[in-house]
């Protein structure tokens with residue numbers, strides 16, 4: 001078993017190294033006409049000849065290409081700006097320009113052997129990971145809670161492995177969101193998958209989708225093995241994998257083939273923050289009735305379906321059964337759930353910041369909605385009003401996208417898994433979670449019931465609550481846990497060694513029991529009036 | 535006797551009983567409160583010691599309150615050891631040669647592991663498992679790895695120690711004096727299930743009907759082997775003494791305070807000396823207020839005594855009256871809960887209904903009155919049951935038939951788990967010629983109870 005696991009780990013690491021270093025393995029060859037054939041006319045007019053001069057011959061280092069391009073691009077733009085020749089300023093961005101130049105002009109085995117590369121990276125990576133994970137059925141011992149050595153292992157106790165993973169993940173997200181020109185090789189590796197599913201060109205978002213699905217599936221298998229004695233965990237993990245593979249990934253790829261808009265039908269506003277952006281709405285309406293249906297489905301989902309289901313089942317139906325962010329947190333993030341901060345301070349901070357984001361999302365949506373309405377009803381498309389109360393719609397939109405959409409949900413949300421735990425985004429940042437949390441706290445049948453006086457205050461529940469809820473604080477008092485942030489992952493109930501906690505949906509009445517008398521303390525019960533008279 | 539706001543309540547022991555007392559006193563009074571301990575600076579959960587060694591948690595995760603909780607609630611903590619008490623002058627003397635006055639003194643000093651005078655019981659490498667210091671010692675004793683350990687005493691702490699050592703891959707020999715694991719408490723079929731689990735799934739070398747005779751030192755002065763009463767020799771580098779615990783009251787012997795096994799108290803938790811009280815593991819009832827055992831060394835009784843005494847100390851004199859017995863534990867992967875009284879062997883007039891899953895580690899052991907069919911108690915393995923409901927059924931003296939009919943109400947397993955009420959009731963029906971049908975789970979029934 002140990003040997004299989006070691007081979008698996010070696011294969012996985014090898015695949016990871018190859019995947020990562022592929023940035024420097026491809027060859028980019030520029031011929032005389034390369035630049036002309038790649039960039040658009042405007043750009044060509046401005047810097048075409050400079051680019052053609054600079055980019056001659058073969059490169060294998062995209063950093064070098066990027067440096068050359070951005071130099072030329074920025075200098076020229078600077079010149080235009082100084083000369084106040086606004087109509088000539090280029091907006092494509094030097095990163096995007098580099099991306100196009102590299103993507104179009106890569107030659108050699110990276111283009112001809114994509115299938116092989118796909119196998120060597122994704123294929124061997126998955127095989128290696130599974131060779132490491134599946135033997136855990138035996139090596140972890142009989143089914144049951146096995147958190148052995150979590151705080152003794154450098155990958156799960158914020159040791160050096162955790163920090164390496166942290167740097168890797170953060171680096172990846174920074175490149176993904178802000179410098180995709182350095183991921184062109186990786187994007188090309190998954191090109192065959194794109195061709196197979198829907199044809200067309202792969203992009204960094206397609207790469208991200210493939211990675212997301214792969215990681216979630218592999219780590220989902222790990223999750224299922226770890227909790228194989230617990231049906232709630234098994235079914236829930238299968239569910240998040242299903243929704244990721246089918247709704248978030250495949251349908252988005254396939255719908256356009258049937259002349260339908262490429263949307264993730266389970267993605268609800270305000271998590272789906274660009275729902276009311278003009279381009280999104282316009283695009284939907286271009287699809288006619290199908291598009292309109294999708295538009296109204298989005299509204300129905302957020303306004304009716306989400307709160308109704310939260311009323312009946314708690315927000316877990318979304319956060320722990322359907323959502324992609326939650327899905328990644330519950331699979332890739334499972335080894336890190338103990339790192340959430342349980343302090344009262346963190347709870348305070350959480351309430352300010354997550355509700356702050358919700359307000360920001362609502363304001364941003366109001367602004368974009370206003371703008372979209374103007375766009376749709378404009379007689380003169382040149383002169384659409386794009387600001388409200390003096391605040392530009394485009395500014396607020398791009399700030400939201402940058403701060404919340406990229407930095408918070410991506411770089412911090414996932415990159416920080418190994419250090420701050422797996423639900424940083426879901427706990428502190430997700431506006432949909434905030435919205436559902438309000439419903440769950442004030443109008444829902446969901447609660448975690450505490451089993452009388454059986455709690456021994458051991459702390460397992462609080463330690464492994466990924467949302468940083470101090471579950472024990474309630475359980476040891478015999479109080480039910482009714483918290484807006486609980487995503488109903490069920491892990492507190494799973495790790496409790498005394499069978500104290502049960503997630504359940506029941507009548508609203510008596511759901512919250514603020515000051516229960518400890519079961520069995522009959523003396524106190526008998527003397528209750530005297531005690532309370534004090 | 536009620537504490538005025540100028541009074542000083544001093545509590546020796548920062549375990550669950552002392553801390554519960556302090557919290558509830560603070561809810562009702564502004565008096566000065568000091569908690570003294572020489573174990574750890576802050577209260578931690580002793581029941582979680584095993585999880586620290588196994589790497590599930592750090593010490594800090596086992597502490598139920600944040601460190602600034604005490605200051606916020608104006609509860610003074612003193613990290614020192616009380617060497618003796620001058621009851622006449624109401625004064626405590628500390629190891630650091632300082633002293634402290636009290637108006638009311640609460641002794642919540644807990645337990646210590648039993649040692650029965652075995653030769654070699656104090657050798658390096660021989661230890662009990664009770665305090666945080668014991669845990670540190672265990673780390674020290676196992677830091678260079680060991681080839682085999684021997685655990686003496688088949689109870690709850692013994693099996694926890696076995697699981698702890700197993701996670702570090704140290705082979706364990708488990709010596710149990712009785713003919714079955716925890717044989718004084720568990721009914722035979724359930725004891726057998728645990729024996730099966732620990733020997734086949736965890737390869738614990740379980741030796742029943744075996745008693746320790748002597749512990750021997752090797753050339754390095756540390757433990758190197760043990761001999762049993764039947765003369766068997768077992769080489770080992772660690773011996774765990776887990777044959778029960780007893781009140782930690784050596785420093786109170788030879789004082790005017792009346793003690794037996796523990797500190798003797800009445801139903802108001804008052805000791806033989808005025809303004810001195812005892813709660814938790816160390817308190818022994820002269821006569822138990824509700825006829826339970828005079829010494830009950832479990833978590834929740836300490837908690838209940840602490841709360842009860844807090845009302846007395848703040849002006850609402852309250853007697854300690856524990857209700858129906860309950861408890862829980864975990865044996866490797868098998869969760870155990872019990873409600874009401876279940877003895878290893880049925881008492882007079884008691885009948886038993888036992889159900890066991892053919893392959894899984896699930897079993898229920900019901901005890902009821904042979905004549906009246908009144909339900910007396912249940913042991914459950916692997917199926918979680920609702921405490922509130924069983925407490926109510928016991929108080930209301932429901933029949934075994936009623937309990938079985940409403941068993942679905944009491945199921946507390948996580949959602950989507952397989953449920954076995956049907957099979958259980960079927961077996962009862964066929965053994966007893968009855969025709970009980972399990973009722974569907976009803977929130978109304980469950981909830982009326984908790985609404986009380």
Ligand SMILES: Cc1cc2nc3c(=O)[nH]c(=O)nc-3n(C[C@H](O)[C@H](O)[C@H](O)COP(=O)(O)OP(=O)(O)OC[C@H]3O[C@@H](n4cnc5c(N)ncnc54)[C@H](O)[C@@H]3O)c2cc1C
Nearest residue numbers: 547549550551571572573615616643644814815831832833
């Ligand atoms: C490993 C283990 C697992 C357990 N698991 C369970 C379980 O699952 N369920 C259950 O019900 N029970 C369990 N128990 C028993 C339970 O922990 C005890 O019943 C409970 O902790 C007793 O609490 P207490 O407040 O009476 O005393 P303690 O928690 O023992 O606290 C007494 C404190 O007083 C301090 N002290 C004593 N004398 C002095 C002095 N002279 N000066 C200064 N300080 C002093 C001690 O150092 C200690 O810190 C377990 C016990 C152990 C050891």
Ligand code: SF4
Nearest residue numbers: 465486487489490492
């Ligand atoms: S309270 Fe329990 S179910 Fe809720 S998020 Fe925390 S661990 Fe998950």
Ligand code: SF4
Nearest residue numbers: 455456458459461496
């Ligand atoms: S895990 Fe269970 S026993 Fe431990 S503190 Fe939480 S609810 Fe209590």
